[in-house]
Amino acid sequence: MSDLSKLTIAAARDALRKGDVTSAELTAACLTAIDAADALNAFVHKTPEVAKSQADAADQRLKAGDAPDLCGIPLGIKDLFCTKGVASQAASRILEGFKPEYESTVTTQLFDAGAVMLGKLNMDEFAMGSSNETSVYGDAVNPWKIDDRRLTPGGSSGGSAAAVAADLCLGATGTDTGGSIRQPAAFTGITGIKPTYGRVSRWGVVAFASSLDQAGPMTKDVRDSAIMLQAMSGFDPKDSTSANLPVPDFEAALTGDIRGKVIGIPREYRMDGMPSEIEKLWEDGTDMLRDAGAEVRDITLPHTKYALPAYYVIAPAEASSNLARYDGVRFGHRAKLAQGDGITEMYEKTRAEGFGPEVQRRVMVGTYVLSAGFYDAYYNRARKVRALIKRDFDQVFADGVDAILTPATPSAAFGLGEMKNADPIQMYLNDVFTVTVNLAGLPGISVPAGMDAKGLPLGLQLIGRPWEEADLLNVAYALERSAGFVAKPDKWW
Amino acid sequence: MSIDTDTARRVAKLARIKVEDDALPALAQEFSAILGFIEQLNEVDVDGIEPMTSVTPQRLYRRDDVVTDGSQQSKVLANAPDAREGFFAVPKVVE
Numbered sequence: 001m002s003d004l005s006k007l008t009i010a011a012a013r014d015a016l017r018k019g020d021v022t023s024a025e026l027t028a029a030c031l032t033a034i035d036a037a038d039a040l041n042a043f044v045h046k047t048p049e050v051a052k053s054q055a056d057a058a059d060q061r062l063k064a065g066d067a068p069d070l071c072g073i074p075l076g077i078k079d080l081f082c083t084k085g086v087a088s089q090a091a092s093r094i095l096e097g098f099k100p101e102y103e104s105t106v107t108t109q110l111f112d113a114g115a116v117m118l119g120k121l122n123m124d125e126f127a128m129g130s131s132n133e134t135s136v137y138g139d140a141v142n143p144w145k146i147d148d149r150r151l152t153p154g155g156s157s158g159g160s161a162a163a164v165a166a167d168l169c170l171g172a173t174g175t176d177t178g179g180s181i182r183q184p185a186a187f188t189g190i191t192g193i194k195p196t197y198g199r200v201s202r203w204g205v206v207a208f209a210s211s212l213d214q215a216g217p218m219t220k221d222v223r224d225s226a227i228m229l230q231a232m233s234g235f236d237p238k239d240s241t242s243a244n245l246p247v248p249d250f251e252a253a254l255t256g257d258i259r260g261k262v263i264g265i266p267r268e269y270r271m272d273g274m275p276s277e278i279e280k281l282w283e284d285g286t287d288m289l290r291d292a293g294a295e296v297r298d299i300t301l302p303h304t305k306y307a308l309p310a311y312y313v314i315a316p317a318e319a320s321s322n323l324a325r326y327d328g329v330r331f332g333h334r335a336k337l338a339q340g341d342g343i344t345e346m347y348e349k350t351r352a353e354g355f356g357p358e359v360q361r362r363v364m365v366g367t368y369v370l371s372a373g374f375y376d377a378y379y380n381r382a383r384k385v386r387a388l389i390k391r392d393f394d395q396v397f398a399d400g401v402d403a404i405l406t407p408a409t410p411s412a413a414f415g416l417g418e419m420k421n422a423d424p425i426q427m428y429l430n431d432v433f434t435v436t437v438n439l440a441g442l443p444g445i446s447v448p449a450g451m452d453a454k455g456l457p458l459g460l461q462l463i464g465r466p467w468e469e470a471d472l473l474n475v476a477y478a479l480e481r482s483a484g485f486v487a488k489p490d491k492w493w
Numbered sequence: 494m495s496i497d498t499d500t501a502r503r504v505a506k507l508a509r510i511k512v513e514d515d516a517l518p519a520l521a522q523e524f525s526a527i528l529g530f531i532e533q534l535n536e537v538d539v540d541g542i543e544p545m546t547s548v549t550p551q552r553l554y555r556r557d558d559v560v561t562d563g564s565q566q567s568k569v570l571a572n573a574p575d576a577r578e579g580f581f582a583v584p585k586v587v588e
Binding site for chain 2: 097100101102174196197198211237240241242243244303305306308309310312313324327328329330331332333334337341342343345347348349351352355360361363364365367368369371378380381382383385386387388390423424425428440441465
């Protein structure tokens with residue numbers, strides 16, 4: 001029965017509805033796979049009791065013929081989502097012991113649709129990182145392995161990516177502020193979509209940079225992303241930036257017919273020193289879309305180069321404000337105080353003990369760029385540059401481009417610890433192809449499209465028009481069919 | 494722009510994060526590297542550009558100004574490191 005965890009969501013859905021398998025069986029298979037995969041450190045809070053009771057309830061619904069697509073499907077949930085009564089720590093020491101009294105909108109919607117929660121997934125602390133090495137739980141490990149080294153699954157949704165790639169669950173939630181769904185998806189050979197800003201409610205998702213954060217699915221293929229995104233999307237009065245727009249049927253959009261679609265190839269994404277394998281992959285992907293009947297057009301997005309520096313002003317600024325709430329008063333960790341310590345010492349010691357080095361660094365950078373005398377020079381300038389980055393995309397779409405094809409990452413997965421002595425900016429460069437999409441609020445999807453010479457997966461990114469995830473998923477579906485990526489990591493864990 | 498130790502100390506204080514004196518020079522150096530990277534933004538001509546405030550031009554959702562929630566004191570306090578008699582407890586603030 002252990003092969004059940006390898007099913008796609010779509011295949012499991014069909015098998016459940018036919019009665020070929022029960023949710024209890026699927027769930028048991030995943031729980032067994034999870035218990036055998038501690039070496040990956042993907043699941044950091046296991047919730048077998050919750051899973052079993054949700055699976056039983058789903059089986060009742062299936063019997064009664066009341067079965068939404070996700071009914072009975074076992075999923076992993078990133079630790080950034082608040083789940084009622086279940087540890088939700090954002091992989092930070094400062095939220096040690098925190099068990100929310102409420103359920104995030106995304107998990108509420110997933111559970112209403114009958115989904116089963118297997119547990120909470122590892123990630124970078126407060127979603128700040130690109131390698132899952134800033135987590136209080138320790139590194140998550142990529143199931144792909146080519147030598148003695150343990151590789152990063154990417155970040156920040158590293159646990160989600162590792163869990164899906166290793167078949168510990170059928171799909172997982174991720175969040176993406178600068179690439180945190182798409183980069184780990186590319187590093188582990190899976191599919192992940194960041195929807196248009198406002199498509200998915202942020203309510204109950206621990207905030208990092210509120211104008212950039214979006215949740216999305218991480219799955220084994222494009223169809224599963226469409227199914228899961230459907231259940232996660234929709235207007236939520238509890239999130240004032242949530243869009244009051246109808247959610248189209250994403251799965252129904254997957255025809256694979258992209259004849260006449262215009263695909264833009266942005267010349268600014270051809271970086272100096274880009275590995276030839278990435279360049280080759282990008283060319284191959286371009287050919288695949290052309291062969292499928294799309295028109296390929298060279299485009300220009302002139303402000304691309306300034307996306308990362310703008311991001312590293314805006315994201316830390318928003319983070320410094322959002323993370324001000326962790327003060328040792330209302331939830332989570334409070335430092336032990338010495339005789340005579342007052343409230344300021346309580347704040348300072350609590351935050352020094354509770355936040356890891358990368359989070360401290362970003363909070364302080366954010367504090368600096370927002371401080372008196374620098375607000376205009378840094379923060380406002382970055383927001384103006386952001387407006388220009390968005391305008392670049394607006395112009396390209398106005399000229400008739402339907403989707404944009406780029407590499408997802410500048411390299412394949414690297415070894416854990418290899419970036420330890422690099423300066424922080426080296427790590428930030430992981431997001432060079434993905435961060436523009438968050439700044440402009442657009443939907444972006446990473447699709448596994450090939451392997452490097454050493455046998456590690458590589459991904460391509462497609463960027464779509466705002467609110468047109470359905471169209472974007474269909475282009476991704478066409479790319480997926482042409483690329484025919486079916487490789488799986490050999491089990492070593 | 495180069496950040497000196499005093500600035501690093503001031504930023505840590507503003508952020509309410511305790512940083513020991515001997516860690517300040519390294520912190521200042523990191524800030525300098527990151528701000529050096531950010532300095533690239535000065536190359537961009539932003540004259541006449543409005544700072545971006547929202548991703549899609551939409552009016553923030555407004556609900557009726559009525560009470561929709563409340564009476565959850567025990568839930569609000571459930572995760573507090575120190576809660577007493579229905580309140581959050583903190584070290585003495587006012588002498």
